[in-house]
Amino acid sequence: MTQTILEVTDLTVRYGKAGKHNTAPPAVDHVSFRIERGETVGLVGESGSGKTTIGKAILGLQAVTEGSIVFNGVDVTHASRKERRAHGGDLRAIFQDPFSSLDPRRTIGASLAEPLRIGRVSATEAERRVDDVLQRVRLPAESAQRYPRQFSGGQRQRISIARALITNPSLVICDEPVSALDLSTQAHILNQLADLRRDSDLSYLFIAHDISVVGFLAQRVVVLYRGAVMETGPSSDVTVAPLHPFTRALIAASPVPRPAEQAQRRKGRAELTVGTAAAVSATNAGCPFAARCPFAADVCVTTRPALSRVGQTEVACHGWDPSSGHPGLPSTQARTAVVSTIVAALDPEERPSVEPALTTAPTNGAQK
Ligand SMILES: Nc1ncnc2c1ncn2[C@@H]1O[C@H](COP(=O)(O)OP(=O)(O)OP(=O)(O)O)[C@@H](O)[C@H]1O
Ligand code: SF4
Ligand SMILES: [Mg+2]
Structure with missing residues (x-):
């Protein structure tokens, strides 16, 4: 039986002053979609089409003008920070620039344990979970003692994936998590995100401007233009025909x-x-x-x-x-x-995913 993790209905966001007197053009214009447990939904569109704004609205980082956001059966459209924190561990994010989410003065272990500290997990348990999550993203355990500058861009992005996963979330918002990386590192990270989803029953909202990247990872795709949905459906239809x-x-x-x-x-x-x-x-x-x-x-x-x-x-x-x-x-x-x-x-041979690591991954069909 499918279980809906996220339901976004008629979401409209206007930047500027709150209230009905805001006449700014909508950055997000009556967007609706849902994400089931274990599913990846891809959100794709050009720069400025409203992708990040939708992610921020779901995360509670941007006020919603109209519409609703229901997460795990709870209406969080206008939830306060405190109310959202109750769901905080269940909803996490990975952004394009891992440097911005990692404190350069703290060890990786300390950065990874931070969300657990907020959730009052004991130091011993936190240490165990840091070890475990580093293993899941295939980084050596001693990474915990090192600092962000001692890692490559791809490794740093793995650390931010680990940081998102450490609280065992049910939904991760991935906002352009691979666009700053070279092609082969992109392939490795995408494979890893796909593996982690299968292993942990995770759901992703995967945001990107490159539709072939979205098509590789997502089961369903939402195509945005100027804040509005132009086309949405199974990835195998939208990206092939x-x-x-x-x-x-x-x-x-x-x-x-x-x-x-x-x-x-x-x-x-x-x-x-x-x-x-x-x-x-x-x-x-x-x-x-x-x-x-x-x-x-x-x-x-x-x-x-x-x-x-x-x-x-x-x-x-x-x-x-x-x-x-x-x-x-x-x-x-x-x-x-x-x-x-x-x-x-659209021939898989011709995609950017032609990199060796990606061609060994299952196709979309196999991921369903
Ligand atoms: N804080 C803000 N204040 C005012 N307007 C904003 C703000 N943030 C974004 N916008 C505008 O909202 C629209 C959508 O921006 P958004 O960042 O959501 O697009 P995006 O699809 O994520 O683009 P990109 O691919 O470049 O990241 C754009 O027109 C942008 O200029
Ligand atoms: S043909 Fe379709 S996409 Fe093109 S302008 Fe008309 S409605 Fe828009
Ligand atoms: Mg963006």
Whole structure:
């Protein structure tokens, strides 16, 4: 039986002053998704699309304007710090820069034990759990006596994973945890996160701008554009046969290690982000992606598309709604031609995950 760990409903966040007089454009705009126990949900989008804001709202680091966040059956939307602390050990985070979460003057052992100290765990038990968690992230036990500067970037990121795991959380928010690392270190860390999830029944909200990284780890994907959900569904559908023009553009933008193929992808990306003169003048009333969409029609400029179901996926695009007046997206064959470079890039052989450590990991299908 599935158990819902996190349920986010119609989440809207506006930065600026609190209350209904805040007219700032929403950084997060009516976003809904849920995470089941043991599941990884990927949140993907360009810079500024609201990914971190969603993570911060879940962690209680950013006030929510509208909507609700239910964690382990408890509504924490407007919970105070004290109320949240009751769930603190159950909800943890890993950020892009491990240096910012590790005190350079404290040993790794002291930094790792800190969340336990707050939870009043005895010194002996804390020491045992530090040893155990270092083992789980495959770092030697003597790491506990060393300082952050004595580790490489990848090792430091392992330490911040250990710090998140030491309280045995049920959900970890991973905000771009590998984007600052080189490709092969990324592969090792992603493999390790996947292993830890399987071993401990953990759930992740995995935030990244690279959809191939998200596709590797997540069972379901949420694609954001300007704070709103454009497409969401099983990773195997969204990253293999994307419906929304923006998702296709994201896949075309995903880096690959071969220059010739990268050039082909760049071409595909340009084709997908030309936009039309009419769409460039799009108002807020229309589709948020209209100004960059090569398939924008009149209805896209005047009416905002709602999320609607196509197969297992939900997509916010008039091109998939025959009653909208949109002539429809190109036929499957034509679409395949437009995105042939993208589809080629989805072959596991062609992904950044081509690094040895990653190719030995199970595929998404096997992780389900
Ligand atoms: N503290 C803040 N005050 C005002 N606006 C903010 C603040 N933090 C973020 N924003 C704005 O909210 C929007 C979403 O930002 P957010 O950091 O959530 O994006 P992101 O998807 O995480 O981007 P990135 O991939 O660059 O990390 C952006 O327009 C950003 O400028
Ligand atoms: S609604 Fe229109 S503009 Fe928006 S993504 Fe679909 S086709 Fe493009
Ligand atoms: Mg961010």
